[in-house]
Amino acid sequence: MPRAWTVINFKGWPLADTVKLVYTVLLLQVLMASSLSQPDCTSLYEYADAGPPVVEETLLAEDEQLVEYRLVIHSVNDELVPALLSVPKKGGGPFPVIILLHGYGGDKDDLIEAAEPLAQRGYAAAAIDAQYHGERKEEGRNMYSADTEVTIEAFAQTVMDVRRLIDHLETREDVDATRIGLVGASMGALLGTIASGVEPRIDVPVLIVGGGNMTLLIGESQLSRVVEIRAELDEAGRSIQEEAEALLCIDPLTFVGMISPRPLLMINGRNDEIVPVSTNEALYSAARDPKKIIWFDTGHDVPTEKSAMRAFFWFEKHLKRRFYLQNWFYLLVILIVMVPAVIILRGIVAGKP
Numbered sequence: 001m002p003r004a005w006t007v008i009n010f011k012g013w014p015l016a017d018t019v020k021l022v023y024t025v026l027l028l029q030v031l032m033a034s035s036l037s038q039p040d041c042t043s044l045y046e047y048a049d050a051g052p053p054v055v056e057e058t059l060l061a062e063d064e065q066l067v068e069y070r071l072v073i074h075s076v077n078d079e080l081v082p083a084l085l086s087v088p089k090k091g092g093g094p095f096p097v098i099i100l101l102h103g104y105g106g107d108k109d110d111l112i113e114a115a116e117p118l119a120q121r122g123y124a125a126a127a128i129d130a131q132y133h134g135e136r137k138e139e140g141r142n143m144y145s146a147d148t149e150v151t152i153e154a155f156a157q158t159v160m161d162v163r164r165l166i167d168h169l170e171t172r173e174d175v176d177a178t179r180i181g182l183v184g185a186s187m188g189a190l191l192g193t194i195a196s197g198v199e200p201r202i203d204v205p206v207l208i209v210g211g212g213n214m215t216l217l218i219g220e221s222q223l224s225r226v227v228e229i230r231a232e233l234d235e236a237g238r239s240i241q242e243e244a245e246a247l248l249c250i251d252p253l254t255f256v257g258m259i260s261p262r263p264l265l266m267i268n269g270r271n272d273e274i275v276p277v278s279t280n281e282a283l284y285s286a287a288r289d290p291k292k293i294i295w296f297d298t299g300h301d302v303p304t305e306k307s308a309m310r311a312f313f314w315f316e317k318h319l320k321r322r323f324y325l326q327n328w329f330y331l332l333v334i335l336i337v338m339v340p341a342v343i344i345l346r347g348i349v350a351g352k353p
Contacts, residue, residue: 101188107134197255211279212253260288
């Protein structure tokens with residue numbers, strides 16, 4: 001064997017295997033370098049562990065079904081976060097709690113209307129105002145902005161506010177902070193995806209008309225504010241792709257895979273133009289099992305009662321782990337169909353007419 005061939009054959013390895021080894025090492029180095037170049041998005045939502053937040057609590061209302069409190073949470077970055085908390089009065093606690101995140105332009109009061117039906121089913125409910133919404137509005141400041149830093153800071157602040165809310169829930173005796181669900185609608189679904197990805201204490205998230213992929217969200221959404229942002233980007237000579245890359249760390253697509261192995265439910269409209277269907281599909285594809293998506297033949301305005309019922313069944317199954325009524329109904333149908341079929345089949349096998 002020529003000496004040169006012996007040198008190439010490292011320790012007796014065939015030439016092909018040696019080439020494969022070198023190629024694999026080089027590929028791993030490229031992948032490692034690529035991963036190192038990616039920003040650490042989770043660090044954007046971390047905060048110093050200072051124990052439970054200071055919370056100012058006021059009794060708002062009380063009836064036979066529930067008691068409702070107004071909270072002011074002293075959150076990260078000296079933000080005061082208005083919140084509402086409702087707790088059932090019947091059934092004995094502590095109760096599992098559902099965190100409600102509102103959509104763009106809404107506030108906590110929009111969602112706390114769900115408090116009574118949730119209380120009737122044995123759930124507490126908590127809702128906060130997102131940054132620049134509700135009681136946190138600021139003149140000239142907008143959650144959706146062509147100023148990338150403003151948008152990123154608003155998203156990060158709101159997600160940390162959700163985490164500080166959970167820090168407070170853990171101190172309460174009337175709610176069970178080991179069983180936390182989340183319902184986010186529209187913008188709330190974008191925020192809810194991120195929060196559920198970085199916060200393992202959220203056990204069961206439900207995302208209603210949510211999506212991912214900032215290139216698609218910015219480029220295709222017909223929400224009036226997003227249409228304005230496209231025009232502002234164009235005037236500034238900035239591309240949608242550049243903006244999407246800058247917003248990588250608030251893109252729900254970056255975080256949805258982190259939710260697994262917790263169960264994820266998505267509810268969407270097949271004709272949605274506000275959070276486009278392409279973004280719904282992108283988010284669901286990036287999610288990992290266990291997951292489920294429900295489609296309604298609507299636009300962004302999916303039916304409220306039907307969506308709420310689907311979410312309730314999901315929480316009953318995965319948060320309370322109950323064999324709920326819908327399962328019993330299916331079982332009854334199976335028995336009604338199968339029992340006569342088995343009797344007939346046995347008769348045929350026995351040779352009876």
